[in-house]
Amino acid sequence: MTTRIASCSCGQLRLTCEGEPLRVSMCHCLECQKRTGSVFATQARFPRDSVSITGHTTTWSRQGDSGGTATFHFCPTCGSTVYWELDGAPDFIAIAVGAFADPNFPPPNVMVYEDRMHPWALAAEGLGMERWG
Numbered sequence: 001m002t003t004r005i006a007s008c009s010c011g012q013l014r015l016t017c018e019g020e021p022l023r024v025s026m027c028h029c030l031e032c033q034k035r036t037g038s039v040f041a042t043q044a045r046f047p048r049d050s051v052s053i054t055g056h057t058t059t060w061s062r063q064g065d066s067g068g069t070a071t072f073h074f075c076p077t078c079g080s081t082v083y084w085e086l087d088g089a090p091d092f093i094a095i096a097v098g099a100f101a102d103p104n105f106p107p108p109n110v111m112v113y114e115d116r117m118h119p120w121a122l123a124a125e126g127l128g129m130e131r132w133g
Contacts, residue, residue, distance in 0.1 A: 004016075009075070017050060029064075031064070042097040044106075
């Protein structure tokens with residue numbers, strides 16, 4: 001069985017996930033754009049009983065466009081949003097794909113709020129590349 005670890009930037013908050021994500025989605029909603037500081041967010045949903053959490057979190061909740069509430073868990077030390085819970089899906093935990101820091105993580109299989117997508121958001125193929133490291 002595959003084990004994946006997600007963490008905040010400072011490493012204080014860690015999630016260990018057993019098995020494959022049930023859904024990986026790319027969200028272009030305006031709230032995800034504000035939350036991440038990026039033009040989209042990518043999340044992986046895992047069954048709650050396959051995720052173990054260590055460390056402390058601070059939470060913040062907001063109502064989504066669907067009317068449901070999302071409760072975001074972030075590290076009180078470094079501020080990284082690592083995971084969130086959706087009141088409409090209590091058996092699952094959504095985890096920021098970037099928190100896994102794994103370029104081989106499974107790609108998204110669904111995209112949502114594409115009507116709010118920046119027109120250039122997925123056009124990286126033609127960009128010039130700078131090499132680091």
